[in-house]
Amino acid sequence: MPPRAAALDIDSPASEAAPAKPETGTMVNAQTPQSKSTPQKTGPQSKTTPKSLRTRRRILDAAMRLFAERGYHASSNADVAEAANLTRGAMLYHFPTREDLVEAAIDHIQQRRTEAFEEAAREQGGDATDQAIDAYWELLRQAPFKAFAELEAVARTDPDLARRIAPAQAAFDHAQIGALQGLLLAGSGVRFQTGRDLARFMLEGLARSTLTYDQADRTERLLAVIKRITRVMNRKGSVLEIWED
DSSP states (O other): OOOOOOSSOOOHHHHHHHHOOOOTOOOOTTTTTOOOOOOOOOOOOGGGGGHHHHHHHHHHHHHHHHHHHHHHOOOOOHHHHHTTOOOOOHHHHHHHHHHHHHHHHHHHHHHHHHHHHHHHHHHHHHHHHHOOOHHHHHHHSHHHHHHHHHHHHHHHHHHHHHHHHHHHHHHHHTTTTGGGGHHTOOOSSSHHHHHHHHHHHHHHHHTTTTOSSSHHOOOOOOOOHHHHHHHHTTSSSSSGSSOOO
């Protein structure tokens, strides 16, 4: 008996995976009562019903979560199916191969990053530069960003994965942290672009680093310095203010 669906607004995964069965005993005409009806065909359109789309999103959310928590190689299709509380048949129905799942997961993770990024941009207030840096720091610790960071790490030695994530990397690089108003409004030109890049990549590097002692205090100090350096690059502060004794 397949596992029960999770308590979400979705249909049973077993029913999602199984193609529709033709009614038995259907008569083609009065002269051929024994003729069998033609089985109902399932095509690509059957995967675009609300039921199928909910199940698909459920699978991709599970893949994103596992990539972030366990890692890419430790998250097989079977693991994703289990995490999504789906049967193997339902999983194969939506994603027959590993390549199919990874391709869709990349797009899904990118979409979730974009949504989170746009939401953070709408919620800014107070000191614009500080808020932008704090917002991006928080985003980097959420599942969509952690999952994509994992994909980028694996792609360093996996040419096929590197090719697959390249469009998402390019799209995000064009949007990047500059979309957070505190850095975008600083100005245009090479200096200000460099300031945005510096803030972004220092934060991303910090998010992927392991501080083995005094983690909270060291992180707090590093974030403060990143904010001060960004202000200097944005002509809002002095070099002498980078480190406060």
